[in-house]
Amino acid sequence: MRRVAFILAFAMLLAGCSFGKKDEQPPQPPAPDLTSAPGAVAVNKGPFQSGPVAAPQRGALFGAWIKPDALTHVGRLAAVDSLQSDLGRPLKIVNTYRRFEQMVGTPSDKEFLARGSTLMVSWATGDNRSILDGEHDDLIRKQAKAVRKLKVPVLLRMRWEMDRPNLRATMWSGADYIAAWKYVREIFREERAKNVSWVWCPTAEGFIRGDAPAFYPGDDQVDWTCVDVYAGERFEPIGDLMGPFLTWAAQRPKPIVIGEFGVAKAWGSAGRAAWMKDARRTFKVNPQIKAIAYFESNPEGNGPKKQFQLTGDPPAFKELESMVRDPYFNP
Incomplete structure (x- = not known):
C-alpha cells in the first residue's frame, strides 16, 4: 500500500506542475504513510565481527558528511563545526572522501580524531585490473602506512558504490572488485595497518536491481556491511528503498552502517520532514544498524x-535534530 501511495503521489505531483510559471512552487507530494510498519528486516543481533571499530551494543552512532565551502583544513573544520553547533552535539562519525592518491592523516583528520570522532574514509580506489597488475602498489602501501600512523580505529569504505553502472568501466566485474579488495587488504596487512574496519558499501539501487551481491568479498573480508540510500529520484519510505539490502544483510554477522542517506529538496519541506521521521523509526527497529551518516550536501x-x-x-x-537528540543515536 505504501508503494502505491507513493506512485499516486508522484503522479499527482507531475499532473500539478506548471512549467510556465517560474516563480510558482509546484505542489508537493503528501507525506509518507507513517501508520504502517517500516520495512525493517535486519534483525541479526550478533555477536558482530566488526573489526577495530566496535559496534555499540545498543543504539547507533550518528555521523555525517558536510560539504565544506573549501576543501581545506579550515573549510572542513568550519563545515563540521557549523553542523555540530546547529545540532547541539558532536558527530560520532565524520565521513570524509579521498581520491585514490589522496592520503589520510590530514590536519583536519587529526583534529576530528582528537575530538573523539571516528573517521569513515570513503576511498575512491582506481581501476581494479590495474590494481591487480601491481601498478599502484606504492600508492596503496603509502596509504596503509598513513592509516597505521593514525593509531586509532578507522572505518574504510574501499571504493564505495562499486555497483554503480557508471563505474563498470573501472570496476569491470564483481570478481575483479573482489580480487582487488583482497589484494589491497593484503598490502594493508603487510604494512601492519591493523586499525582498519573494512566497510563494504554498495547502493540500495544495486540490491533492487540484484547485481550488488556479486561484489561482496565475503564475511572473512568485511567487518561492516553498508548501504547508501536516498529518496532522490524515488520518493519512497527508506525501509522500502533499502529493504532488499536489509534482507541480505540480516544473514550476515556484521553490523550495518548507513554510509550515506538523504532526502532530496525536490520533495518539499513537509515531505522531507516526514521522510526523516520515518527514517528515524526505521533505523531504531533495525537492531543490526549500528551507525548512520547523513549526506549534508548539495x-x-x-x-x-x-x-x-x-x-x-x-x-x-528539525527532524534531523530530533533524530540526533534521541538517546538511541548517542549510545
Missing part, C-alpha cells in the same frame, strides 16, 4: 532531486 551542478542539504529547511532540519 553537490554542484545537481538539480533538486540530487540536493540533500537539510540546513536552511527548518521543518526537515
